[in-house]
Amino acid sequence: MIDPVKITDPTVEEDTQSEALLMENSHQSKFDVVLLSVRRLLKRGAMANLTNLINRLHPADIARVIMHLDSPQERQTIFELVEGIPEQGQVVSELSEEMIPQVLEDRNAAEITWMLRSVPADDVAYILGVLPDERTQEILPLMKAEESQEVVNLMAYPKGTAGSIMTTEFLALPEGTTAQEAIQRLQQATKAETVFYIYVTDPNEKLSGVVSLRELLVVAPTTPLKNMLTREVLSVTVDTDQEEVARQVATYNLLAIPVVGDDGRLVGIITVDDVVDVIREEDTKDMLKMAGTAEEDAEMHRSSLQAVGLRLPWLFTNLVGSLVSGFILWWFRFTIQEVVVIVAFIPVIAAMSGNLGLQSSTLIIRGLATGRVDLSDIWKVVSRELRIGLALGVICGTLLLMVGWAWQGSGVFGAVVGGALLITFLISASLATVTPLMLKRFKIDPAVAAGPFITTAMDITGVTIYLGLATMMLEHFR
Amino acid sequence: MIDPVKITDPTVEEDTQSEALLMENSHQSKFDVVLLSVRRLLKRGAMANLTNLINRLHPADIARVIMHLDSPQERQTIFELVEGIPEQGQVVSELSEEMIPQVLEDRNAAEITWMLRSVPADDVAYILGVLPDERTQEILPLMKAEESQEVVNLMAYPKGTAGSIMTTEFLALPEGTTAQEAIQRLQQATKAETVFYIYVTDPNEKLSGVVSLRELLVVAPTTPLKNMLTREVLSVTVDTDQEEVARQVATYNLLAIPVVGDDGRLVGIITVDDVVDVIREEDTKDMLKMAGTAEEDAEMHRSSLQAVGLRLPWLFTNLVGSLVSGFILWWFRFTIQEVVVIVAFIPVIAAMSGNLGLQSSTLIIRGLATGRVDLSDIWKVVSRELRIGLALGVICGTLLLMVGWAWQGSGVFGAVVGGALLITFLISASLATVTPLMLKRFKIDPAVAAGPFITTAMDITGVTIYLGLATMMLEHFR
Numbered sequence: 001m002i003d004p005v006k007i008t009d010p011t012v013e014e015d016t017q018s019e020a021l022l023m024e025n026s027h028q029s030k031f032d033v034v035l036l037s038v039r040r041l042l043k044r045g046a047m048a049n050l051t052n053l054i055n056r057l058h059p060a061d062i063a064r065v066i067m068h069l070d071s072p073q074e075r076q077t078i079f080e081l082v083e084g085i086p087e088q089g090q091v092v093s094e095l096s097e098e099m100i101p102q103v104l105e106d107r108n109a110a111e112i113t114w115m116l117r118s119v120p121a122d123d124v125a126y127i128l129g130v131l132p133d134e135r136t137q138e139i140l141p142l143m144k145a146e147e148s149q150e151v152v153n154l155m156a157y158p159k160g161t162a163g164s165i166m167t168t169e170f171l172a173l174p175e176g177t178t179a180q181e182a183i184q185r186l187q188q189a190t191k192a193e194t195v196f197y198i199y200v201t202d203p204n205e206k207l208s209g210v211v212s213l214r215e216l217l218v219v220a221p222t223t224p225l226k227n228m229l230t231r232e233v234l235s236v237t238v239d240t241d242q243e244e245v246a247r248q249v250a251t252y253n254l255l256a257i258p259v260v261g262d263d264g265r266l267v268g269i270i271t272v273d274d275v276v277d278v279i280r281e282e283d284t285k286d287m288l289k290m291a292g293t294a295e296e297d298a299e300m301h302r303s304s305l306q307a308v309g310l311r312l313p314w315l316f317t318n319l320v321g322s323l324v325s326g327f328i329l330w331w332f333r334f335t336i337q338e339v340v341v342i343v344a345f346i347p348v349i350a351a352m353s354g355n356l357g358l359q360s361s362t363l364i365i366r367g368l369a370t371g372r373v374d375l376s377d378i379w380k381v382v383s384r385e386l387r388i389g390l391a392l393g394v395i396c397g398t399l400l401l402m403v404g405w406a407w408q409g410s411g412v413f414g415a416v417v418g419g420a421l422l423i424t425f426l427i428s429a430s431l432a433t434v435t436p437l438m439l440k441r442f443k444i445d446p447a448v449a450a451g452p453f454i455t456t457a458m459d460i461t462g463v464t465i466y467l468g469l470a471t472m473m474l475e476h477f478r
Numbered sequence: 479m480i481d482p483v484k485i486t487d488p489t490v491e492e493d494t495q496s497e498a499l500l501m502e503n504s505h506q507s508k509f510d511v512v513l514l515s516v517r518r519l520l521k522r523g524a525m526a527n528l529t530n531l532i533n534r535l536h537p538a539d540i541a542r543v544i545m546h547l548d549s550p551q552e553r554q555t556i557f558e559l560v561e562g563i564p565e566q567g568q569v570v571s572e573l574s575e576e577m578i579p580q581v582l583e584d585r586n587a588a589e590i591t592w593m594l595r596s597v598p599a600d601d602v603a604y605i606l607g608v609l610p611d612e613r614t615q616e617i618l619p620l621m622k623a624e625e626s627q628e629v630v631n632l633m634a635y636p637k638g639t640a641g642s643i644m645t646t647e648f649l650a651l652p653e654g655t656t657a658q659e660a661i662q663r664l665q666q667a668t669k670a671e672t673v674f675y676i677y678v679t680d681p682n683e684k685l686s687g688v689v690s691l692r693e694l695l696v697v698a699p700t701t702p703l704k705n706m707l708t709r710e711v712l713s714v715t716v717d718t719d720q721e722e723v724a725r726q727v728a729t730y731n732l733l734a735i736p737v738v739g740d741d742g743r744l745v746g747i748i749t750v751d752d753v754v755d756v757i758r759e760e761d762t763k764d765m766l767k768m769a770g771t772a773e774e775d776a777e778m779h780r781s782s783l784q785a786v787g788l789r790l791p792w793l794f795t796n797l798v799g800s801l802v803s804g805f806i807l808w809w810f811r812f813t814i815q816e817v818v819v820i821v822a823f824i825p826v827i828a829a830m831s832g833n834l835g836l837q838s839s840t841l842i843i844r845g846l847a848t849g850r851v852d853l854s855d856i857w858k859v860v861s862r863e864l865r866i867g868l869a870l871g872v873i874c875g876t877l878l879l880m881v882g883w884a885w886q887g888s889g890v891f892g893a894v895v896g897g898a899l900l901i902t903f904l905i906s907a908s909l910a911t912v913t914p915l916m917l918k919r920f921k922i923d924p925a926v927a928a929g930p931f932i933t934t935a936m937d938i939t940g941v942t943i944y945l946g947l948a949t950m951m952l953e954h955f956r
């Protein structure tokens with residue numbers, strides 16, 4: 001078993017044991033312990049121990065260590081300790097966009113080309129896509145003509161499409177191939193990291209079906225593939241949105257889904273491990289969008305300055321929106337000055353309706369992403385949220401009525417605060433449900449605008465309704 | 479290719495064509511179109527067309543249709559139209575917890591047992607786990623002794639552990655088996671839905687390594703498995719948290735991960751398609767927890783009453799918290815009555831610091847879930863968020879200073895609102911970063927408390943700091 005903390009060098013052994021104790025006490029993960037050791041050894045300059053430790057890790061873990069280090073120098077130091085060119089290539093393919101140019105900075109084009117030889121074409125396209133253009137132009141001519149053509153093709157697909165995440169390494173054989181020939185082809189295939197299925201194509205290179213490896217073993221060796229293939233195969237096109245690909249692979253429990261070009265020819269496959277990355281990435285994007293920042297902000301190594309740039313637009317929108325709320329408060333200043341206790345219920349109305357809206361919109365946005373909610377459910381969903389908003393509004397409104405009544409000894413005052421809460425709850429529930437559904441219908445990402453928009457809109461409407469009601473009450477009972 | 483809207487019955491054809499037009503206009507998905515057709519045909523009572531439509535769908539899509547219908551009667555009607563007992567079993571295994579007892583209500587124990595015969599043991603355990611106890615007790619004795627024992631064992635693992643999501647259908651062979659024998663075993667295996675690897679065990683039934691199907695084909699037929707196996711195999715134990723399993727499978731791009739019991743014996747495997755479900759489920763949970771509701775609320779068929787129960791606790795906490803904010807406002811009533819414009823900046827301070835906190839905490843919670851943030855990064859992360867908070871506080875504070883100054887013609891007043899914003903930003907950034915990390919360290923789910931806690935805490939501190947500063951200013955300049 002791969003065990004990241006099983007280290008034989010005696011010096012490191014000591015370190016590890018003390019940290020193993022630490023782990024039991026404070027529930028740190030094994031990875032945290034490795035990271036602590038790497039940082040400590042870097043500080044001590046204990047290169048022999050560091051080499052030992054690093055080369056016992058899985059390439060994905062080495063990449064993770066590199067991404068958690070603070071300076072480009074440290075990242076380069078660790079990367080240089082990775083033994084073996086193919087291993088270095090694997091580490092590079094697991095790094096994030098910004099890290100790749102950093103660790104490859106001192107390497108010449110020939111070295112990088114050598115490193116990429118062991119990396120699948122889709123990962124090569126990713127790596128070359130994030131290197132400076134002039135480096136890419138140096139590297140491409142050094143690759144085998146066939147491979148560089150494939151990489152160039154892959155780099156042409158826009159980000160977020162099936163084409164951009166597919167691999168071109170799959171086994172496709174003509175319908176007439178026999179089971180035995182297929183097994184021979186399988187034995188010769190070198191880069192066949194992802195063989196779960198053999199794809200069978202007709203004379204026009206169009207996908208006619210799949211054969212699983214297991215089926216190949218069960219039939220007589222002379223059986224042609226066309227007699228054993230499963231013809232009902234789901235496929236996507238190169239332009240299909242990666243989120244849609246992920247949804248299909250997840251729904252139908254697929255290991256891989258074939259990708260066809262505009263002409264119907266089989267051009268690649270997307271494997272489930274890439275789908276896992278897409279799902280995590282899309283879900284992260286949704287959550288960050290709702291909080292008013294972007295995917296790039298999740299990369300902790302990005303500079304604070306970039307994060308400021310990403311977060312500022314939403315905070316600025318919020319500044320304007322809340323100044324509007326503030327202006328409405330000021331507009332009602334005579335009401336407030338006359339009955340100052342009115343001010344005490346402003347945070348309640350604003351916060352509560354904002355939160356109810358957040359609950360509804362999160363539910364819808366999440367439901368749309370996972371497929372639990374569909375556009376055809378719109379009325380069902382809206383009426384459900386309205387019923388929930390009504391029930392919660394009645395409960396919380398009644399509580400507020402009693403608080404207001406008890407505090408001010410006035411049932412009318414209690415009714416104003418309770419009633420205002422109920423009304424804002426109903427508006428909040430409808431707005432928070434309809435907005436993401438409408439955005440989705442017009443092909444705008446529901447997560448983008450729903451969070452910020454609803455919070456700001458609810459602050460303004462909540463305050464207006466409450467102070468309007470309070471003013472009416474004052475005028476009536478004056 | 480499976481095409482959910484390719485329908486041959488002429489009556490339905492008509493329906494579908496009009497809806498295909500609809501689809502192009504309003505960007506509805508194919509599934510939405512199917513759902514609309516099902517609803518329409520149900521209303522018309524067009525059972526022949528409905529049978530035709532339903533039996534062209536993938537079992538996962540039939541389950542999805544059932545889960546979107548409104549009444550238990552409709553759900554049962556559709557379920558009864560599914561042709562073939564094995565197909566019915568597959569549909570049941572894709573349904574959510576609440577739906578299963580509904581669709582199986584009229585079936586006797588023998589029928590259900592027959593249905594479950596084609597369903598893998600882990601799904602059987604799931605189905606029996608959600609049926610009423612007395613039904614389960616009727617069904618278990620009707621199953622083959624060996625299978626029912628396996629199901630009972632699986633049902634004993636607590637929800638959320640590796641044991642509860644693993645399948646017991648995998649191929650494990652002793653080290654001495656030859657490649658040829660292994661291929662024969664593979665050919666005999668009936669329920670081997672998930673054979674990507676052959677697991678090789680030592681004489682004590684402990685896992686000694688894996689052999690891929692491809693490797694089996696490449697070696698001489700007499701080679702024993704022990705000469706070709708990969709010994710470095712990651713594994714988890716039955717108690718491992720499902721989120722940790724998901725992280726390992728995702729990080730190392732695995733197709734399946736073996737699960738060992740407390741005695742080190744191989745007891746099951748978890749395949750990547752189950753991991754995809756876990757990731758979606760865990761991410762949904764996190765998002766809903768941050769919005770103050772629970773996973774169950776995401777199931778749209780749950781009654782509104784249940785949703786009210788799930789959302790009320792957080793709204794109630796929020797009610798108390800915002801009443802505290804309100805009380806603080808009331809406490810400072812003399813300040814407010816003296817300079818009523820102070821009230822206009824309350825929403826700005828409260829909303830802005832709440833939003834900055836939401837950005838920081840979402841980032842940390844998400845980072846912890848995806849592994850981008852580790853506990854050992856704590857100081858790095860806190861200092862990054864503080865720097866960002868400082869920069870954003872200076873920018874937004876300066877803007878606010880200018881607004882305050884311009885409005886009131888008083889630099890001091892501008893400085894109070896700008897300064898208050900800066901201070902609350904710094905507090906918000908620290909609190910929002912440290913809280914989820916602390917919760918994680920004490921093994922509490924960071925998503926549970928971070929959202930609600932931070933919003934409420936920031937409302938209270940923001941208001942106190944702002945009004946405190948404003949009062950000090952008034953006393954100074956009186």
